Amino acid sequence: MRRSMARALLGCTIVAGIPGIAFAQGQGNLEKLSGFKKTGTTDFEYVEQGGDYADGIRKTLQRIKLPEGFRIDLYAVVPDARHMAVGPQGVVTFVGTRKNKVWSVTDRNKDRVADEVKDFAPSLAFSVPNGPCFSRDGNLYLAEQNRVLNFPAAEFFYESPDVAAFEVIKQGELIPPEEESYNHTARVCDIGPDGKLYITLGQPFNVPAPEKAELYTTWGLGGIIRVDADGKNREVYASGIRNSVGMDFDPATGDLWFTDNQVDGMGDDIPPGELNHATAQGQNFGFPWYGGGSVRTNEYKNDEPPADVVFPAVEMTAHAADLGMMFYTGNQFPAEYKGAIFSAQHGSWNRTTPVGARVMVTRIDAEGKASAEPFAEGWIDENGEYLGRPVDVAQLRDGSLLVSDDLAGAIYRISYSKPQ
Template identity: 80%
Template sequence: MKYLLLAGISALVAMGAPLDQARAQAPVPDNLEKLSNFQSTGTNEFTFIEQTGDYADGVKKNLERIKLPAGFKIGLYALVPDARHMAVGPQGIVTFVGTRKDKVWSVTDRNKDRVADEVKDFAPSLKFSIPNGPCFSKDGFLYIAEQNRVLVYPAAEFFYESPDVAAFNVLKQGDLIPASEESYNHTARVCRIGPDGKLYISLGQPFNVAPADKLELYKKEGIGGIIRVNTDGTGREVYTYGIRNSVGHDFDPKTGDLWFTDNQVDGMGDDIPPGELNHQTAAGQHFGHPWYGGGDIRTNEYKDQEVPVDVVMPAVEMTAHAADLGMSFYRGSSFPAKYHNAIFSAQHGSWNRTTPVGARVMVTYVAEDGTATSEPFAEGWIDENGEYLGRPVDIAELRDGSILVSDDLAGAIYRIWYEGN
């Protein structure tokens, strides 16, 4: 995959600050303190991603394979390397895109033709570590959940035009999880602002099945769960227990209830255990891990133990190993009525299966009584040879009611819109 990288210029005064020694063997610049004090860092370059050419044409060609319900269309919105979770700015100016690497991207459609004109790195003066999870408050504060910290960027839709941005700690480096629990596995955090105005952050536990000697610590810290904090980082509490690795959650606009996806245990066979879409109705509920591997399938490691908690079973059991990730309730009105308040979710696709499954967008309809049913909405990113042409990660909604789908394999964001029959 080749991207043309171009340099942009913004003249600032050179300054520097040391990085926390626990995160590096040698000092490297970390400019958070300066940005928090509204000081220039001396950073004067962006990385820009070329949006045309052979690579873009190849992605567009692959989209011709995608099957959608009648009246829907899909197109390439932007080329975004390693595109993961997305946050659309409340003013509709820019979409911020996280990665599992060290960059956050800003994606701008300046002429409003529903195709991005500009993709460049956000806050290039900062050093990120797995900045997978961006989310916005309604009043324009951007939060980004990294592997082990959370930062807030006031007025991000304004400051992103400069390499230097206003940035502040919500949970400083090392305060999201204990440093001893940092891992290369299940480190992609996601966040949302809840109806209560608090910040909700998922914390996947790093094991296939969490070992017994970790359970007490994980319960206390919310690892293998979802925590919530005030937007200044105070008032931390564990809201959700018994999750293996959730990489997508959202709140029902009608009820305020939390819904979330969960990736279930590997190595148990092609067809078990199921993936999960869960519905939480009260703080402190438990969703079964590590006693259950997915649905009502017991894990091999804990199968002979009595389950010591009351477990909420999934609202929907998804295809085993399809890797359900990002999800979002549809709040718009441009799609047909059957999709209003439905959940759109991304299946990243299997690795632990002899025949690949997933790599598609699902839609889940939630009935008045809270029951739910799911079906494929957009599929075709696995070809007839079983080869992945793309791997959807997250869903976000634009102000016109169309939806965006990120893809970290193709390094792209797609837009799906409705034109009618």
């Protein structure tokens, strides 16, 4: 399948360069773009949307199980597709990766299948540009490994290689440079009801050593921070979080909900994954004293945990790797899904029998109690082999649901029609 994906990349020139030089060039281009100057970049990298590779993905989708009335289709072939941000005007969806690309996905004729997938801002050098998110007034934010960028009017500028681009948090100032790691570097962002920018900062260890505590507490590593739209007034919003890669605000209450990936190496069935509910700034969600739910970590089992730990609203299947999530606000799905949380489980990497690789739905009752169940599943075959690994969920303006998959390199669209 990977060889097929390579053949699917057409009309592009791939240049291998020295990372340091590439970043320096990209930084110079960022300065030009911030001054509304041309960079001289003229070429895009386009991704072929048809052919055998796309047909192979469609074949996999035939095995996905959904509730009655729902269907899943291939929306776009998008290499390494991770978190998504649908433009407020519904023109384009931006898709991050854990590599060095951000993709723009456009459905020009509105047939709910993408017509064009090309790289965004090709003159810039990105480092793990996993987390795009939009403000209500059309500013696209991009949370990278150790930088945050802002692209005003991205839906307008994306058609050109040169786009308006500005640093919200400069390179090396999101986390301490000495804490940069290959592990747990996929950031996500969201705009809160207060207009501030919220960013998850996963800490790099399975369980960190105690001597890291002060540094991580200060920076918000292993937590969620928030800043003003211009990057000022940074503060830690929530702590005690191992590695959150998904969050959204409840449109009814304004509360923040987020997923968290829990400690490895404790066994197949513990600790549970987490869907958490934050009701105020300053809450602690238990890590590293707890490895997930109420399961104590071996490293901190003799230490007294904070007295006010907030335990998860929902305990998910252990090691299923809960990632992107969102509250459903559309009108296409049946009424029972209104206000429900859709979330993606990426799938376990070290469990004896694989679990996850599915989309979950979590409903919250009138008393605030939440319960989760599978919504779309079937990406693990009879041999225990992954045919796809969902990462994120996003909502189109018509109320249908997009699901990204970084293994298959695709985005799917889940729609609903009332059974006859």
